[in-house]
Amino acid sequence: MRALVRPAQYAALAAYIVFLGFPLLWLVSASVKSSGELNSLTVSLLPQEWHWENYAQALARQGLVGSTLNSVLVALASTALVILIAMPAAYVLARLKGAVRTAGVGWILVSQVFPVILIILPLFLVLRTIGLTDSLVGLALVHTTYTLPFALWMLQGYVSAIPEDLEEAGAMDGANRLTVLRRIVFPLLAPGVVATAMFSFVSSWNEFFFALVLLQSPDNYTLPITLSSFIGGEGKVALGPLAAGSVLAAIPSIVFFSLMQKKLTGGLMAGAVKG
């Protein structure tokens, strides 16, 4: 019975991976199918004929490469800003006691309840006043602001999980507050930072509405805006090129995740506190 447990675990894991990966596989499959096959009743993962011209059409589409670069810049900048601001703030929120902390946490939650459509017009006017509409800097700031509350919430959970005993032990060994943070807290926080960075990156990478409204020049368009142009009026959709564009667009995101996922490991604190 026990011998069957491990294979069953692997089988369940494989099924889960297939479940998660199938939409991506289907996307890749659609990206090399002809329009006729995509609109037929014949359903198969492998295309009847391989139509690589979908990729050529996607690349020929105005600004796909440029908008990918814009998305990379905005997502990286907003992720960096979110982490820079959220790390110290999360530490304070997690360690602080009393009314200020309650008010801070309450504000984080309240800030999540406003629908985007409600804030877009005042936001547009504010950004226009400071000359940051139609600007990637403006968009990166908006993404930072929009992602920050949840990132803060996420990160303070990770900080809370670090035993205060570790900090006290460091202090007893003569480390000052800054050293404790730098040598003990921040290294232990690494998995949380990585998870939060991934969340921030994906939020910015996929964000459509703010980019749609704030960006005016095609040169500044981000990827979701360019990809949306494959969906036309009167219900027309260039499905093959859209799938090809989406596959190409996923590459930077996959690279970012491959680099980051190695850092996303838990168990760093195993055995750190005894007794």
Place this chain on the structure above:
Amino acid sequence: MKTRGVSIAACLTVTSLLATACSGGGSGDGGEGDDGPVSLTFQSLSDQPAAIEATESIVAQWNEENPDVQVEIVPAGWDGIYDKLITQFNGGSAPDIIHYEAASIVPFARDGYLADLSEHMSEERRADIPEGILESVTVDGQVVAYPTELQSYMAFANRAMLEEAGVEIPTGETMTWEELREIAQATTSGDVYGLAWGLASPTATFMAMAPQFGGSYFEGTGADASLTVGEGEMALPELVHTMAYEDQTILPVTLTQSGGEALASFYAGDVAMTVQGSYQAANIAADAPEDLDWVVLPPLEGPEGAGQAANPQTLSVNIDSEHVEESARFIEFVTQPENLAALNEADALIPATTSAQELMAENLGDENGWSTILSSGQHFTSAPYLFVDQYAQWKDTVATPAYQRFLAQETDAEQLATQLQEGWDEITM
């Protein structure tokens, strides 16, 4: 070492962003230098590669012929464009020339965002636009846009399947709904159905074709409009229901699909006919199996004629533009017959002017049924729903779910009529 790498990457990102921000320059604001040419921004929603090319070609020709008025295309997508425009209008950054559709510009016109083009529209153009189409862009007596492109609903048929069933392909100027029903009955056999009709979002279709049965749904305009759900309005939904469940000639699954999705059954030979937006002629030509011999049937006609409510794509001018007159001149240029025909050929749509329809018919001949499709262009009538303030809300929250329940046999015709009326009363109370 790794930390240093991350820091360098972060610095590079921020530097790149700042450089982009400094060099971006933003979109044109419609202004000009003291002595320079007038610059106009034209927010275009052209989405198909051929349409983008046609638009660029027209603009390039204009720019060459009019060095004192230069037009810059600002491409945008249909997705989310209403929200983008409303923000642009409120934020004072809307483009000079706006591409959109009649159903959506009426609220903008009522709110005072669009210039009155009545005086700018030439007599030649005005006379060239069929009355019903011109009415669709006339708000409170003001022409607020030039109509450019439209679609009509047409029936497409598998010629071989009709002939096998002993049906003579209709060739008249129009075809009655009774004929369509008879052909559907004649071609339904075993697993094969007579008709596929993608009615996942049925409201637009029922609204567009209601005039053929004397239905108008709405009387009055703005907040004073009233809804009537009578025989004329109920005729088409009831006919579809009868064909689907009494005649059993409509493939049931297609009633839950979009028009494009329903085409798959047509390609597979599971149905003999399909009702689609006319633009699908281009997709059928591209995607249908090579051995599928298909034909466009004549425009459908009800007891009150072959009229279909017009909801054309439009070109309008931002009322805050410093160059309304120049913008209107540019739109006059775009709507010249040869330009409008080129745009519509690229988009597989029907031009909004008679002369462009004739030119396109001349260019395309009977290829892919275009002569038949273009003949439907003269049957467009005004669409009262365009001018009703609460229409969009009623459509999304009341009408579409009510029609879907009716087509799924969850409610009967009487309940449908009651739900449509009571839903409207609730919204407008």
